Amino acid sequence: MKVEINKDQTIESTFVEIHCREVTEEVSKLERYVRRYKSFLPATADGETVNVALDDVLYVESVDKRTYVYTENKVLMTDKRLYEFEDTLDKRDFFRCSKSTILNLGKVTKLKPEITRNILATLCNGETIVVSRRYATELKKLLGIER
Secondary structure (H helix, E strand, C coil): CCCCCCCCCCCCCCCCCCCCCCCCHHHHHHHHHHHHCCCEEEEEECCEEEEEEHHHCCEEEEECCEEEEECCCCEEEECCCHHHHHHHCCCCCEEEEECCEEEEHHHEEEEEECCCCCEEEEECCCCEEEECHHHHHHHHHHHCCCC
């Protein structure tokens, strides 16, 4: 892959073009990354609304009718419902892994199947999230590990 940066004083804002022979999975992933580059989720911490970068989100969880956004060192609250996040987040990067959790697949370091047909997903911070058996088959297909 070749990367070029062209400075042009006549343009008013930065833009990215991708030139390719065909749109492969790698090209699609690059496009999603560029589109998400400055994407944020609004959340509340200590009474203040903050924007959490999508790349910082480990998972989003609904507990007792409240929705929480988890990062490596913060737990923030949001007014959005889980299904609203599911509708707006890229389904190749964020995966509904249980009735109450959406997982950032980019933060998963290890998957371990259990005898109950659940899957334990270990995140980059060492935390473990359960992928329920209802969603396990879909996750395997998404990751290309379906037998």
